[in-house]
Amino acid sequence: MIFAANFKMHHTRASTTEYLDQLDKLLAEAEYPFKTIVFPPATALQPSREWITVGAQNAYPEERGAFTGEIGLDQLKEFGLDTVLIGHSERRNILGEEQEFLAKKFAFYAGHGFQIVYCVGEPLEVREAGDEAVAEYLWEQFDGIDLDYERLVVAYEPIWAIGTGRAAKVEEIAATHAELRRRIARPILYGGSVKPTNIKEIASVKDVDGVLVGGASLEVESFFSLMVAIAPPQV
Ligand code: PEP
Numbered sequence: 001m002i003f004a005a006n007f008k009m010h011h012t013r014a015s016t017t018e019y020l021d022q023l024d025k026l027l028a029e030a031e032y033p034f035k036t037i038v039f040p041p042a043t044a045l046q047p048s049r050e051w052i053t054v055g056a057q058n059a060y061p062e063e064r065g066a067f068t069g070e071i072g073l074d075q076l077k078e079f080g081l082d083t084v085l086i087g088h089s090e091r092r093n094i095l096g097e098e099q100e101f102l103a104k105k106f107a108f109y110a111g112h113g114f115q116i117v118y119c120v121g122e123p124l125e126v127r128e129a130g131d132e133a134v135a136e137y138l139w140e141q142f143d144g145i146d147l148d149y150e151r152l153v154v155a156y157e158p159i160w161a162i163g164t165g166r167a168a169k170v171e172e173i174a175a176t177h178a179e180l181r182r183r184i185a186r187p188i189l190y191g192g193s194v195k196p197t198n199i200k201e202i203a204s205v206k207d208v209d210g211v212l213v214g215g216a217s218l219e220v221e222s223f224f225s226l227m228v229a230i231a232p233p234q235v
Contacts, residue, residue, distance in 0.1 A: 001203065002153065002187055002210025003227060004037040004117060005217030006057065006085065007044075016044035020052055022220045027051035030233035035210070037117070038217075039085050042071050047079050055083030055117065058091060061108035073112060084109050087119040087141065089159045103144025115151040117212065119191070124160035127172070135179045152186040155212040161192025163214055168192055170205050177207035199226045 011019065020038065027036060028051055037053045040046075048054045060070035076082070086105050091097045109116055120141040122134050138156070146152070156176055161168050168176075173190050180188050190202055191212030202208060217223040 001033075001230065002035045002037065002189055003223070004039065004055075004153075004155070004189060004191075004210065004212045005223050006039045006088070006191075006212060006214050007041060007218065008057070008090070008214060009041055010218055011040055011044060013044040013046075016040040017046065019220050020046070020049050020054070023224060024049040024051050026220070026224050030227070032227055032231065032233075034227055034231075037083060039117075042075075045071075045076070045079050045081065048081065053083050053115070054079070054081055055085060055115070056081060057085050057088070059084050059105070059109065061105045073108075082113060083115040083117070085117045085119065089119065089121050089157060089162060093159070099141065099143050106145050106149075110146060110149050110151070113151065115153065116149065117153045117155055117189070118145060119155045119157050119212070121157040121159050121162070121192070127158060127160060131175050131179070134176060138176070138180065147184050147186075149186075152184075153189060153210075154180060154184055154186060155189040155191050156180060157191035157212060163193070165193050167194060167198050167202065170201055173202060173208060174205045177205065181207045194226065196222065196225045196229055199229045203230050 037055050039055045039057045056076055059076055060067045060072045063073040087102050106116060120138045122137045126133050126137045158168050177188050187209035188207055189210040189212045190208050194202060194211045194213045195216045
């Protein structure tokens with residue numbers, strides 16, 4: 001099971017450091033078999049901890065260069081990082097990143113051996129059009145993406161469930177993950193309003209290999225409680 005935390009534009013460098021210190025300690029004590037990834041904002045990037053992989057929420061597909069406001073491979077390598085999030089709906093829809101550009105990012109960071117958490121997700125009108133429409137929409141978001149890449153982790157995040165408090169129903173998650181599983185052998189995470197109250201039922205869905213969490217990951221106690229809900233630490 002993978003637990004990934006997406007801080008988005010929350011937390012500072014100081015609060016991220018404090019968060020990672022606290023979480024790493026809790027994870028060391030609990031000795032969970034889970035894999036934990038934290039994506040802080042770019043200003044708070046720092047080396048991974050013993051029990052936590054730190055990843056970048058975004059990175060430009062170049063080593064360095066004239067790309068104002070971006071960070072690239074050189075900046076990530078300085079911290080020894082090799083995990084990146086690509087295709088989050090906020091980058092697709094708010095920052096206007098198109099599929100061709102996402103595929104370029106994917107190919108670049110895959111070419112450098114990165115672990116890539118690659119996000120896909122449909123808007124509400126597509127969900128309302130039914131499973132077939134959802135499948136068609138999602139597969140288009142894999143255009144140009146190597147589904148056999150060995151360090152690929154997919155995150156299915158229905159846009160209408162992100163930050164809304166309304167997670168997808170277990171049947172919707174099960175059907176969508178089963179569809180993705182037809183062609184994806186790598187881990188598939190679910191994301192969208194995962195919280196301590198629904199983690200258990202979401203984690204029990206077949207083909208859910210982990211979760212990508214926004215709001216409920218911002219406090220250490222809340223993020224850790226997702227893991228505790230699945231496996232209370234042995235005392
Ligand atoms: C996300 O943005 O990746 C996300 C899943 O957010 P939230 O958990 O707040 O819905």
